[in-house]
Amino acid sequence: MERELLMTGIGGQGVQLAARLLAHALTAAGRGVQLFGSFGGMMRGGNTEATLIAADTAVESPPTVPLAWSAIVMHDAYADHVVPRLRPGGWLLVDSTVCRTPWRDGVAPGGVRRPDAAFDVLEVPATALARDLGSPAAATMVAIGAYARATDIVGADALAQALPEVLPPHRLEQATANMRALAAGYGAVPASSRPAWAEAPA
Amino acid sequence: MERELLMTGIGGQGVQLAARLLAHALTAAGRGVQLFGSFGGMMRGGNTEATLIAADTAVESPPTVPLAWSAIVMHDAYADHVVPRLRPGGWLLVDSTVCRTPWRDGVAPGGVRRPDAAFDVLEVPATALARDLGSPAAATMVAIGAYARATDIVGADALAQALPEVLPPHRLEQATANMRALAAGYGAVPASSRPAWAEAPA
């Protein structure tokens, strides 16, 4: 079984780091994982997107997928590319502090492929929660915490343990802040509302 | 009718200039002319060679020819490439001051294609004559003068008139010395011993 996550935001939000954190935690938890990150371009503050695939066994898919089980939208600037790729039955976690697009209606402003599909949307005021913690840049960590809690895709401990692995040396000082953000996200949503796995990994 | 001349020497002798002089004179005299000059390489003082083709009409041949009617050898260093390409009935003008290879025997040291062919050799002490005139570098001009006289390929006047056309600006001062060298060559051999043309150009 493969579970796909598309994560989108704008440069500077820390989308790549957050996706890497989740990927490392999943790997440590014994899942097969593939992560593709795309960012940058001729401009700063541009599109940043990650495709994460987790599986019971090794991942066979190409780096990007036409359809996904879930998405995290940290900013709606480039979400047009993402939301229409949710599978029927797919769902969306949005940073409701920042995103103003009414995804919850299931219709993307720029033309969704299947405008009739109703998305299951989980709203998390990630930026607001992060700001409350005094580290607004950690909103993506809040989102990851919430995602993990909602899906049980990986345990909170695994996330916490993976954090030092992915933080670059000059940002290690931010470990505690990030840890708190993860926890805030974890606490912000109900448990296991969208379980990723039928059972524990092999 | 096409008449080929191969001219060979070493860098610095002025082979290219002399060949160009003859070519310009021939053109002015109404002949179809093609001249190909090759020189230089990774080293100075290396091979310098010219292939001149004169014809009653426009020249159709490629730049170099497998067989030639005549050759001028100013130095024997690279003459191996030249002498074997003389046609049966072809002939050779050698600077006898410099060349020590016994071309007159018709056998090249490095293996001539037709060692049995007897070359008709015209020896001209070009360098010695030039040195006597006080301009040793003008030996090739002596040779051209002698070649013209021996073949009537072009008249003395045409050569003299072409000289300013081919001399680079910074060497125009040498015009008189060159003129005298041409004359010396002209005077050094008997007239029309190897006539190039059956009749005057059309």
Add this chain to the structure above:
Amino acid sequence: MSAGTLVIDTEACKGCELCVDACPPAVLVMTTDRVNARGYRHPELLPGCIACKACTAICPDFVFQVYRYHPSEEDTR
């Protein structure tokens, strides 16, 4: 009271705070409670602007317009 005032294009701001440091009378302060559409905090103006143009000089995002009150008007303030 103020020699000048500003127009602030808050949506263009990226929250770098360079203007806050640059303002000689320290009349620029960042919002703490509000962000713009891109999620950035932005400066607000307190009374006391001297229309010195330091903020426009330093702002990388061309956020400010600086106005100087005309002398006559200034008296009335």
Add this chain to the structure above:
Amino acid sequence: MSAGTLVIDTEACKGCELCVDACPPAVLVMTTDRVNARGYRHPELLPGCIACKACTAICPDFVFQVYRYHPSEEDTR
């Protein structure tokens, strides 16, 4: 009479005459009547060499060997 002498590899010479100008006692002169295989005139040594090595220093074609006579021998000359 001479403090030194030379061996001249005349076939290596390209006739540039730099050595002639360089020789302090002016004991190098170019041939006028002979050329080497490549057609170049080359230097000849007149008596009076002081073994100063100027000629080897300046010669681009490595034509010279310079010898200095041993002091004892020098007296006998």
Add this chain to the structure above:
Amino acid sequence: MSAPRFMAGSDALAAAMVAAGCRFFAGYPMTPFTGVLEAMAQRLPGAGGVCMNAESELEAIGMCWGAAAIGARAATGSTGQGLALMQESLAEMTSARLPLVVLNMARGQGDYFQTTRGGGHGDYRLPVLAPVDVSEAVTHVSLAFGWAEAWRTPVMLFGDYYLAHTHRSVSIPAPEEPVTPAWAVDGRSGGTGRARLISPLGTVKQRDGQGAQAGYDLAVHYRACADRTRAMLDGIAPRIEAETGGDTAVLVVAYGSPAAYVRAAVRELRAEGLPVGYARPVTLVPFPYGALARLARGCRAVAVYENNSGQAVDDVRLAVDGQVPVEFIGGLSMDPSGFGIAPDLDVTHLKERIMQLVGRVAAR
């Protein structure tokens, strides 16, 4: 083999290079090559190697020229434009017989001609490996160093943004201890009368021809170069990956990262019962002409997918030599970043495109 570790593609490439004995790396940043450069800067010093932040691509490859001459396993790389600047050196390194591994982290596949035909001077070809994913790339790295040393030539590894930016669990081969090749210079042979020479103009010292002239004989040299190129192209066994059946009517050819998408599409179509097959040239130089011709035999069409206007399709045509119609089903696909992320690389799209062709072929 090390235990698998979750790594970014560029980091895995760096780890594989260090394991393959690479001890010198020089490069200049350019997306998507930059990650490899940064990873080498992190990894090499600890392994006793040197990573140079060259001031330009020209200097990067110049430094590699020196390091390679000294017998160090050296590598560099860049992206399209940067590699264009290296073309002179790449071509001449073949003449100088210097080994080098070059990571060509391209933007899209528009650089197929650049990579396989080169832009340098002369009659050279460089072996080119085009991995489909990070795991294969890691094995290609040691292959590339091996070929570079065996044939004394630069070898290209043709990757892209997908390769650099995909993170997976990868096993890195066991470290090789590099051995200095016998031909390398080390400063020690001076004064022996046989001091070593490494030169793109030839290696014959003191040509003993007429007059014992100093200088090179380029006729002899370039002929020898051409002979060696021929021997190399004949000597390296071309590689191909294929999934076909006896029923295959349409063979879809692709290479590099896009081939992962084509493979997935073909697998799904085969699972759905369509008579399609898949072939992936793994070596682009030497190109698997023979193997591809054999695979094409009996098919009704060969389709080529590549993310450009049609370049490798020429090599496929040369392979098939008119025996089966060759159709180009690729095309330039780019996202606004210009980094070579291709909206067309979508398994659903590709399936549709292949199915259309199957339909057209069936209708013939």
Add this chain to the structure above:
Amino acid sequence: MSAPRFMAGSDALAAAMVAAGCRFFAGYPMTPFTGVLEAMAQRLPGAGGVCMNAESELEAIGMCWGAAAIGARAATGSTGQGLALMQESLAEMTSARLPLVVLNMARGQGDYFQTTRGGGHGDYRLPVLAPVDVSEAVTHVSLAFGWAEAWRTPVMLFGDYYLAHTHRSVSIPAPEEPVTPAWAVDGRSGGTGRARLISPLGTVKQRDGQGAQAGYDLAVHYRACADRTRAMLDGIAPRIEAETGGDTAVLVVAYGSPAAYVRAAVRELRAEGLPVGYARPVTLVPFPYGALARLARGCRAVAVYENNSGQAVDDVRLAVDGQVPVEFIGGLSMDPSGFGIAPDLDVTHLKERIMQLVGRVAAR
């Protein structure tokens, strides 16, 4: 047309360029390109133009980039290695839509791939003309400037040492007065709200997409580039010269200077009654695939002569597409200078080689 004058090939090229309206030239010496550079330095100032002794090939083409942007007819050139250094700019000039004429004065024909496939980044092709001799080269110069301007692209003229160093009586076409193209920059459109932009990244100002962001959309841009390349390749009529008869059993293909030798050899053989023919692609890009396929029809073999290990032979194979066997009768031929003077370019040799092939074909 001027009255014929006896000139060196490089000087004739220079004269033809000036006549074609070339007003900017920049170059760096390299045999056999040097002669052209010197001739331009002599000729251009008198014609109101500028000839720059650029400090390197990179700077030469950079200067041309600027001059071309301003709408001047510009040209540069070099030889193999120097052109390798220009590959980045050549490729990107196609994206920036800048016209340029490039004299590729090659050493031998080993640079066929460099010339026709390029070493730059992306999906571009440059039109390539390969004159057989000085007289044809002179006509190609004005053709090249015309194409460069019509398609807004660099155009290559593929010559060699023979072309540069052969002196003949040449007529130079009547001078054209260059007209500044409408798209050129001149500094005057600033402040109008529509200031002109010339960029290899696209020419759309102020992208009006989401949030009116500054920056380029490379997806749109590169697709447009690829479309233009396709249109250009379709729009330029490929040229070929051929001498065949109804009887032709063996068609010999050659291009550039060597073709003069092959043509002479084939003429002699035809005069001797042998069933041989000759074809010369005059444009190498676009290659005359169709015409060559038609000429090959009915032949028993197509022979390709080129002075390298086999490069254009691929294009011939692509043209013939398996319908007739294609045999390579060329090979690398060099004299010690390395300048590309080929001992094999000897009509007698070539006749023998062709006759051998005719014999083999007859024996089949």
Add this chain to the structure above:
Amino acid sequence: MNEPRFLPVVPTDHPPACAASLVHDFTPELISVGAHQLCPGCGEPMAIRAVAEAVAELGLTRSCIAVFGIGCSTAFSNNLDIEVVQALHGRAPSVATGITRMRPDVTALTVQGDGDMVNEGLQEVLHAAARGERITCFMLNNGVFGETGGQMTATTVLGQRTKNSPEGRDARHHGHPIRLADLVATLDGAVYVARGAVDTAVNVQRTKRMVLKALQAQKRGFALVEVLTMCPTGWAVDTTRSARYMADHHARIHSMGVLKDTGGGRSR
């Protein structure tokens, strides 16, 4: 900083109602689009703004061509109401040369980063300066390749940590920074050479004066203004600390001032 909170916030969403003059606009005249994509706190827009303003003030708007290099500032190359020719990485001075040689009446200038000018294109700028080309080159010196993520350039100062000098620039391994303006000033063809900075409003003004001087000097020969710019992203330094970081590190080695002015004598 808490205290002023009690003061009422002045409304700034529309121009003042009472008589006032606009003394400085937020969008410089020749920059067409406000929303560029450079990072928060980036110093490059200020430098480009100074150039655009100077062009307008000198009346060169209708006779000017700007040649852009490749770096973060490239985002501005399709964003100006000045004619632009975009060059490849490092090649802008040659491109400007081709322009000025064919159109001496046009003011050709370049905008390049330090990676562009001092790494990839060092040769170009030095040759152009030696030739005394009538162009002005502007170099935005932030000591890193910003665009590719903050790696070391030839101007990075000793000790500075970058993506590929993880332990900080070390003279023994990475060599010494090149002070480009100082180098150019030694060449005979250069007539005006200066180094400015945009870390403070005062320095922005001073830099603007250098820009004006350079564009005027260019009639006589080659002019260059190097501008030190902050790159909080590449330096991994907070935007609020980046100006100070620059003054303490970068500007210590690359010191501000007029290095050469053959028109107005040598001064600082």
Add this chain to the structure above:
Amino acid sequence: MNEPRFLPVVPTDHPPACAASLVHDFTPELISVGAHQLCPGCGEPMAIRAVAEAVAELGLTRSCIAVFGIGCSTAFSNNLDIEVVQALHGRAPSVATGITRMRPDVTALTVQGDGDMVNEGLQEVLHAAARGERITCFMLNNGVFGETGGQMTATTVLGQRTKNSPEGRDARHHGHPIRLADLVATLDGAVYVARGAVDTAVNVQRTKRMVLKALQAQKRGFALVEVLTMCPTGWAVDTTRSARYMADHHARIHSMGVLKDTGGGRSR
């Protein structure tokens, strides 16, 4: 010059019969073949000889690699009994960098022409110097591209006629010559920089001392010796007049002396 003719010519076809010591050999130890193909009166062989002799004298013969550029001196690159790596035109300093970085025990040096180093490869040598690479670069400066027939280079002095500056180098059109050694001396990584010449025997000796100093200084950082050499062919000047021509033209602008010596202080 006619008078001495009357004196008897000393036989010079064999070593002297009586006791004498060889004080200077015609073929320097490390140059294998006498008959090189450089032009009569060329200054390059003397410079190369000085380098080869210095290598031998410093005992570096068995631990030295010379990197050659492309120019007339390339004829020597397969002619020495020193290990040689031949580089492409302009690229020698980078090649030497690769060598010295992997083998700090080896003395890496380059031999390049002015076209090679100051035109095509200006960037390479400056970056190598700024990095303080432990290499020594030797530049044979004759102010022309000799190999390609005598065209203008970046060091050609004003007024000099060359193949492609037919009216003489003109500052307005062709710009000013670059004084390479002076430029390099300003860079922090350079520890020894000097300019010599081979127009007179005395200058040859002086240059030789610079070469020795440079090769010793290289342990500390980058060293460079520029050597002015005659090119009678490229200058179209008689061999007998070329030394004087050099002194009057080239050496006026490129003046001899030690420009930097961080070991032994600054001196001339």
